[in-house]
Amino acid sequence: MKVEIIEPHGLCAGVNAAVAKALSLKNVYCLHELVHNEIVVDELKALGYRFVDSLEEVPEGERVVFSAHGVSPDVRRLAEKRSLKVVDTTCPFVAKVHRAAKAFAGKGLDVVVIGDGRHVEVKGIVGEVGKASVVGSAEEAEKLHLPGKTEIAVVSQTTFDAGEVGRILEVLRRRYRVVSTAEVCTASKDRQEAVRRFDGDALLVLGSANSSNTRRLCEVASCRTFRAGTMDEVRSLDLRGVERLGVTSGASTPERFFDEAVKFLRNVPRHVAIIMDGNGRWATERGKKRGEGHIAGAKKLDEVLGWCAERGIRYLTVYAFSTENWKRPREEVDGLMKLFARMLKSKTGDFVRNRVRFRMIGRRGDLSRSLLKEVERLEKLTASFEREFIAAISYGGRAEIIDAVNRVKGPVTEETFREYLYAPDVPDPDLVIRTSGELRVSNFLLWESAYSEYYFTDALWPDFSEAEFDRALESYARRNRRKGGV
Secondary structure (H helix, E strand, C coil): CEEEECCCCCCCHHHHHHHHHHHCCCCCEEECCCCCCHHHHHHHHHCCCEEECCHHHCCCCCEEEECCCCCCHHHHHHHHHCCCEEEECCCHHHHHHHHHHHHHHHCCCEEEEECCCCCHHHHHHHHHHCCCEEECCHHHHHHCCCCCCCEEEEEECCCCCHHHHHHHHHHHHHHCEEEECCCCCHHHHHHHHHHHHCCCCEEEEECCCCCHHHHHHHHHCCCEEEEECCHHHHHCCCCCCCCEEEEEECCCCCHHHHHHHHHHHCCCCCEEEEECCCHHHHHHHCCCCHHHHHHHHHHHHHHHHHHHHHCCCCEEEEEEEEHHHHHCCHHHHHHHHHHHHHHHHHCHHHHHHCCEEEEEECCHHHCCHHHHHHHHHHHHHCCCCCEEEEEEEEECHHHHHHHHHHHCCCCCCHHHHHHHCCCCCCCCCCEEEECCCCCCCCCCCCCCCCCCEEEECCCCHHHCCHHHHHHHHHHHHHCCCCCCCC
């Protein structure tokens, strides 16, 4: 299945500003949902937000947030009467419609609002003029009855279907002389037009079911349409038979959710493990000392960490030094240990800034006291971060299994045995990449990689390119991982 991102998508400027302002607050009240998106609402609840349907539910003198959809003057007057501290996140485009409706009413014109009469934004606009007619379709516009009126003013809900707004205006202009600022916001209009242009066989709209702009995107599509508001809903989609899937999102959908969903649909592995082979040969081919190859390999690893972050890969495990590598010349081994120590110190700032957790797997007793101290310092400093970089140092798959067996107490199952491994909470690698043209696993993650997919490349590790990395990911995405099933 080919997954295509439809541009533009996601948060509009007004919603983005509202969310940013709201996330800077804690333990406040919010009148209605800030935006119609369950992910955002859950985040705010975690910050102590209490969502209410009426200002009477807010104790006098407390702080209250007005949502991006806006409120009526009656609500503002009540807030003032109750001495509430108002934080107004009304979208500027919505506020513009409010001002226009109020100005039209001030001139004595009957105001018609195009939109969904149940939507909080429409209720706020109607509240500006005291009395207004609401129409949501061309059919309703045909039935509109304004006795004795020849001239009317028309405004629109900002997230309504731009095409339907045009059809309604056409009917109203045939029946009345229309003064209008009936205009869907640019962000909603552009997203709707992009969906209309998409000619694939299915469309996925990411956003909550109660989001008007999300529903509109589903309605204007000319192909089969799916909607999902959470990753659980994305995972449960039945996309069998879909060859070309377009993905877009409503104007209140967080970009991080969009990115996570696209990565899932494109089948990006959660955990990649790499056997970084070929540093010594790379140096020898260039007439350099083997140590220079390891330095070049360390620089390559730095690049790969960035590639994984960009592609949403949560776990990266690298084979840095095996239990067998201790047999190498003393000078090379000492150089590698010093290189590890320098890397851990120099990368500390990057790990913290990018919120990457560092972990080591392997026989820690083989390391010098100073190197082990550096390892444990960085592990403790980054322990709370979610993305993980796992370095296998003085590591061997057989050694890990033997060490686990020696810690076992009583009978075990496959599931309980993993509790004795070096990193039992880390999921098994989905993809193992080996560089340098060698076609063997070299005692790496023997237990964990039982059902991993493998990708072998002739590139020596310092020459491993981003293009080759993407080829590995593409190869993985095409595979059918049955894991013993059908």
